[in-house]
Amino acid sequence: xxxxxxxxxxxxxxxxxxxxxxxxxxxxxxxxxxxxxxxxxxxxxxxxxxxxxxxxxxxxxxxxxxxxxx
Numbered sequence: 001x002x003x004x005x006x007x008x009x010x011x012x013x014x015x016x017x018x019x020x021x022x023x024x025x026x027x028x029x030x031x032x033x034x035x036x037x038x039x040x041x042x043x044x045x046x047x048x049x050x051x052x053x054x055x056x057x058x059x060x061x062x063x064x065x066x067x068x069x070x
Contacts, residue, residue, distance in 0.1 A: 006015050
């Protein structure tokens with residue numbers, strides 16, 4: 001991913017609207033889901049998301065990091 005200046009990419013009106021909310025920093029604008037390459041929508045990624053969610057829930061229940069590792 002390469003850096004692009006918003007002045008070079010966005011219309012002036014849109015740039016002015018964005019500047020009302022955010023100025024002088026970097027913003028990441030994600031791809032639309034339908035434009036996302038197939039490799040990012042794999043079953044493996046879905047499994048990782050399920051695993052991470054399970055770990056998060058256990059953390060909320062009070063499990064320690066040591067318990068989560070096991």
